[in-house]
Amino acid sequence: MIEFRRISYDAVQVGEQFTSNDLVVKPEDLDTFAYAVDDHHPWYFEDSPFGGPIVHPTLLANQALMMRHNKFVVDAGLHAAMQFEFIEPIRVGMRVRTRGKVVDKYEKRGRHYMVTEFVTTEEDTGQILLRGQFTQMFFPD
């Protein structure tokens, strides 16, 4: 059983590992994302050059960000930076999971930050779909 702690600069350690929940990418996930970002490209709904529809390349970004919520209570944080590398197209029906690790934490101009690397894979094949890194600023109390 997980004992959740409130996230803070002191509570997070470099090297700490995170794992997301499994997610089966569903048609409704695609519809919701398309509405939220107002991007209705036909490759996401009809056919694509990859053979059949794909989903928005950044659709799984929140799975990476939400990994921390499986260990910590995260009331608020400001997203400072994000890096992506898109390896393979993502499709509806894939079962995907993101794993990550805190690679740095630092103070800059009186504010505290944590840097997390992540890799998102299709669980049934082990294929890496995307990877990247995000930097979050801890919210002052």
Add this chain to the structure above:
Amino acid sequence: MSLVAQQTIAIDQDLPSIDKPISQRQIDCYSGVRPRSIHTDPEWARKKGFAAPLAQGMMSSAYVSQMMVALLGEGFVKGGKMNVKFIKPVLAGDTLTMHGRVREKQPEGERTRVVVEFWCENQDGIKTMVGEASGLASS
């Protein structure tokens, strides 16, 4: 994979801008509604010092993706990269405009990596996000 020919893309070429009015309902869909969230709980956002709930920075990265897919198609979906800095908060009710300009073309094996500088401005002309994205074109 069928790639866009790099000869059709010019350095310093401005990409078509994209306007993005952002509603609270869109933020709710993106982030998922929950209490004590600066994205979907107006009272909590005010408590944290914001006049309105904030759009997640990641929403803006989706606009970059839209711009890059329009430019490079398959060469961004498979082989694309993005490096984003979120520099100002985006609030519910803001309208962002996404801009991009081709900065360089670099050989990458038998292909060409096209590098785009991008930035987002809100309705007051304030930059909210800057960065660089790239993807593959044919040589």
